[in-house]
Amino acid sequence: xxxxxxxxxxxxxxxxxxxxxxxxxxxxxxxxxxxxxxxxxxxxxxxxxxxxxxxxxxxxxxxxxxxxxxxxxxxxxxxxxxxxxxxxxxxxxxxxxxxxxxxxxxxxxxxxxxxxxxxxxxxxxxxxxxxxxxxxxxxxxxxxxxxxxxxxxxxxxxxxxxxxxxxxxxxxxxxxxxxxxxxxxxxxxxxxxxxxxxxxxxxxxxxxxxxxxxxxxxxxxxxxxxxxxxxxxxxxxxxxxxxxxxxxxxxxxxxxxxxxxxxxxxxxxxxxxxxxxxxxxxxxxxxxxxxxxxxxxxxxxxxxxxxxxxxxxxxxxxxxxxxxxxxxxxxxxxxxxxxxxxxxxxxxxxxxxxxxxxxxxxxxxxxxxxxxxxxxxxxxxxxxxxxxxxxxxxxxxxxxxxxxxxxxxxxxxxxxxxxxxxxxxxxxxxxxxxxxxxxxxxxxxxxxxxxxxxxxxxxxxxxxxxxxxxxxxxxxxxxxxxxxxxxxxxxxxxxxxxxxxxxxxxxxxxxxxxxxxxxxxxxxxxxxxxxxxxxxxxxxxxxxxxxxxxxxxxxxxxxxxxxxxxxxxxxxxxxxxxxxxxxxxxxxxxxxxxxxxxxxxxxxxxx
Ligand SMILES: OC[C@H]1O[C@H](O[C@H]2O[C@H](CO)[C@@H](O)[C@H](O)[C@H]2O)[C@H](O)[C@@H](O)[C@@H]1O
Numbered sequence: 001x002x003x004x005x006x007x008x009x010x011x012x013x014x015x016x017x018x019x020x021x022x023x024x025x026x027x028x029x030x031x032x033x034x035x036x037x038x039x040x041x042x043x044x045x046x047x048x049x050x051x052x053x054x055x056x057x058x059x060x061x062x063x064x065x066x067x068x069x070x071x072x073x074x075x076x077x078x079x080x081x082x083x084x085x086x087x088x089x090x091x092x093x094x095x096x097x098x099x100x101x102x103x104x105x106x107x108x109x110x111x112x113x114x115x116x117x118x119x120x121x122x123x124x125x126x127x128x129x130x131x132x133x134x135x136x137x138x139x140x141x142x143x144x145x146x147x148x149x150x151x152x153x154x155x156x157x158x159x160x161x162x163x164x165x166x167x168x169x170x171x172x173x174x175x176x177x178x179x180x181x182x183x184x185x186x187x188x189x190x191x192x193x194x195x196x197x198x199x200x201x202x203x204x205x206x207x208x209x210x211x212x213x214x215x216x217x218x219x220x221x222x223x224x225x226x227x228x229x230x231x232x233x234x235x236x237x238x239x240x241x242x243x244x245x246x247x248x249x250x251x252x253x254x255x256x257x258x259x260x261x262x263x264x265x266x267x268x269x270x271x272x273x274x275x276x277x278x279x280x281x282x283x284x285x286x287x288x289x290x291x292x293x294x295x296x297x298x299x300x301x302x303x304x305x306x307x308x309x310x311x312x313x314x315x316x317x318x319x320x321x322x323x324x325x326x327x328x329x330x331x332x333x334x335x336x337x338x339x340x341x342x343x344x345x346x347x348x349x350x351x352x353x354x355x356x357x358x359x360x361x362x363x364x365x366x367x368x369x370x371x372x373x374x375x376x377x378x379x380x381x382x383x384x385x386x387x388x389x390x391x392x393x394x395x396x397x398x399x400x401x402x403x404x405x406x407x408x409x410x411x412x413x414x415x416x417x418x419x420x421x422x423x424x425x426x427x428x429x430x431x432x433x434x435x436x437x438x439x440x441x442x443x444x445x446x447x448x449x450x451x452x453x454x455x456x457x458x459x460x461x462x463x464x465x466x467x468x469x470x471x472x473x474x475x476x477x478x479x480x481x482x483x484x485x486x487x488x489x490x491x492x493x494x495x496x497x498x499x500x501x502x503x504x505x506x507x508x509x510x511x512x513x514x515x516x517x518x519x520x521x522x523x524x525x526x527x528x529x530x531x532x533x534x535x536x537x538x539x540x541x542x543x544x545x546x547x548x549x550x551x552x553x554x555x556x557x558x559x560x561x562x563x564x565x566x567x568x569x570x571x572x573x574x575x576x577x578x579x580x581x582x583x584x585x586x587x588x589x590x591x592x593x594x595x596x597x598x599x600x601x602x603x604x605x606x607x
Contacts, residue, residue, distance in 0.1 A: 024055035041124030049124025083109025237285030346404030392508030521576025
């Protein structure tokens, strides 16, 4: 039986990450980067696709898990009839090599453990050459890649499987370290596990220590903050949407996508959340990543890039992987990278304006990029697009896309005005006004008393909840209030929000999907904005209760089967935790900031 998505926890080194099951098995690991081929891929198949398991030999064990306070160090406590032991799992920040360290510590009595290591490079396909250099040092080599396993106990096995057995007693501390390196380069020095544990703890504590108090929500906010940081590729500042590919949006379904890339949309929303908590260093790193990634001709700007700004994210399928609970295909790469999605221009402009407001130092290329992108957007905003949901059906005039195009022109007009560039400001304001009038005329359905998914459509769509948050209409505008209420009434399942009804939208895909957690946070924000604070709080609490035992959320949820669905953990959902907590706390939240329209800046788009 497969491990439920909610039974995984994340560990990472801000360059890649691993998924650790409640059963002691590491079932997902891509090296050396988030988007590199996996060398442990049991998550999307079975153990023969690669895993590293350390678990009590007595199968009847109980587990309890928690992160060491304010860190990404996972502590899984195993209890059997004979004793209690903890495995401390973590990935230290790199100092020349990438490592996963597992320290098994005896707490009470005695426990017998089984050890199993099966490496499969190239997404669970390639069986390596396994060499037993010493009883406790084993290497796995396949082409350019090499894993070195340092074990505290003797191991045996062959190319396909390495096993061992050991016992821990109270006070024992056994260390296992897996190091990745290039097979053709000199080997890195073995890592000092205890020193690495200390350094890892200090790193995360220092990072989390800067988080302000967010009323009663500080706990979940900190966990979300740590998760977003773990999704950041530190060498470049790029932020991936999730660390997994192809965890399904419906169990057994085909809506399985690769999220190990940097979406401008997801990343800018992450940036807004981080800045609200005062994390400007991360925001600055991301802004520099963005300006490097979008450098070039504006018509070639993509909606997503690789972690270092790569453009070629060609989508392909890995048929040898059975898929999570049989959900095929497993996709690598993402064809949405070639789509046209208007909203990203608005998201980027908005984030950069907020960055300026927050006092982020000006970047020399920033204004220049704005000068090139805005005339391009002026030419193309009337075109249909694939929209925020990246539909694979026909392009449409999606309401959210046009609203966000309005945001782009509105923000640059405000910034130009503030900088005393009155001609530019008038030019952009004129386009903004034109878009505004068109959206109000074509995207509002008086019979439904709601904004709809696309011009002339009858379908509801959760993305238009953003209309009151980005300042397109004041929250008390009856058209916005009507929209929020229509979505609450007709686009929810068990009180949680669907992106849209799959049967009513040509998204080019079969079957349906779960409720979308980010949209559910948006409904909480919207309810708060229209003056229904108690309902907003109640929904927020229900959403937080969907987090797994270590505070992590995936993209979607199935209210019937009560299971997390989709890639995990997902930035979009954790951004929701932070933003809604801020909106509901005394502190001024992103919704207030984004809707108040004050530029408070002195320089251009990239400032
Ligand atoms: O629903 C089809 C699309 O689903 C994915 O996109 C979703 O995830 C993105 C990353 O979090 C998010 O930016 C987007 O708004 C979501 O719809 C998938 O990546 C697409 O390829 C797919 O067409």
